[in-house]
Amino acid sequence: EPEVTQTPSHQVTQMGQEVILRCVPISNHLYFYWYRQILGQKVEFLVSFYNNEISEKSEIFDDQFSVERPDGSNFTLKIRSTKLEDSAMYFCATSGGYRTDTQYFGPGTRLTVL
Amino acid sequence: AQKVTQAQTEISVVEKEDVTLDCVYETRDTTYYLFWYKQPPSGELVFLIRRNSFDEQNEISGRYSWNFQKSTSSFNFTITASQVVDSAVYFCALSSQGGSEKLVFGKGTKLTVNP
Numbered sequence A: 001e002p003e004v005t006q007t008p009s010h011q012v013t014q015m016g017q018e019v020i021l022r023c024v025p026i027s028n029h030l031y032f033y034w035y036r037q038i039l040g041q042k043v044e045f046l047v048s049f050y051n052n053e054i055s056e057k058s059e060i061f062d063d064q065f066s067v068e069r070p071d072g073s074n075f076t077l078k079i080r081s082t083k084l085e086d087s088a089m090y091f092c093a094t095s096g097g098y099r100t101d102t103q104y105f106g107p108g109t110r111l112t113v114l
Numbered sequence B: 001a002q003k004v005t006q007a008q009t010e011i012s013v014v015e016k017e018d019v020t021l022d023c024v025y026e027t028r029d030t031t032y033y034l035f036w037y038k039q040p041p042s043g044e045l046v047f048l049i050r051r052n053s054f055d056e057q058n059e060i061s062g063r064y065s066w067n068f069q070k071s072t073s074s075f076n077f078t079i080t081a082s083q084v085v086d087s088a089v090y091f092c093a094l095s096s097q098g099g100s101e102k103l104v105f106g107k108g109t110k111l112t113v114n115p
Helices: none
Strands: A005-007 A010-013 A019-024 A031-037 A043-050 A053-057 A065-068 A075-079 A088-095 A109-113 B003-005 B010-014 B019-021 B024-026 B032-039 B046-052 B059-061 B064-069 B074-079 B088-096 B109-114
Touching (some): B046 B059
Antiparallel strands (some): A031 A088, A065 A075, A088 A109, B003 B024, B088 B109
C-alpha cells in the first residue's frame, strides 16, 4: 500500500539553526500539507501546497517557514532560524485529486530545538 | 469558523468493554467532511474513516462503528469489545468544501485499554 514517508525521523538542532524536513508524497497525489503537533497537544495546520504554490497558510507559518517541491518528488519544509518553541512533531500529509480528498499522513519528524 | 470539540480528554476501560468517543463539530458550510484518525504510542497518524455531510448513514467496520448525527453536529466513534491494541489517542477532524481543505482537529481523546 502506498504511503507517505518522511525524513529524518528525529532531528536535534541548536536554536537559530536552519532545518529542512523532507517528505515523499504518495505518487500521483497532488495536494500537500504540513501540520505540527507540540507534545501532548492537538495537531495544527501549517500550510497547504498545490500546483507548486502555497494555497493556504496558518498564522504559525510565518516568514521563518518555507515550503517547496524542488524536484517533483520531495516536498520540504524549511525553518530558517529555529526557536525553542518550534520543537514539535511535524507531519506531512498528502491527498489525491481533489482538495477535500482524504489526507494521508507520514510518520512524522520529531524536531527538538536546544 | 470551524471547530471540533472532543470533550473526553482521557478514557480508561478494561479489555472487552465497549467504548464511545465523542466528537462535536461546528461549521457554517453545508458541505463538509469529517474524519477520525488514530495516533498509537508510536506517534503516526492513521486514517480511520471519512464521512461527507450528505451521508448520514452509520458505518461499521469490524469492531469500529461511527454514528453521524447532523441534528446534533456529532460524529461519535464506538469501539466494540475493546482490545489493548486499541490504546491510542483518537482525533476527530473536519474540513469543508466551501472553505479551505485544511483539517481542523479536535484535541484528541486518549484511550487506554487495560488487560
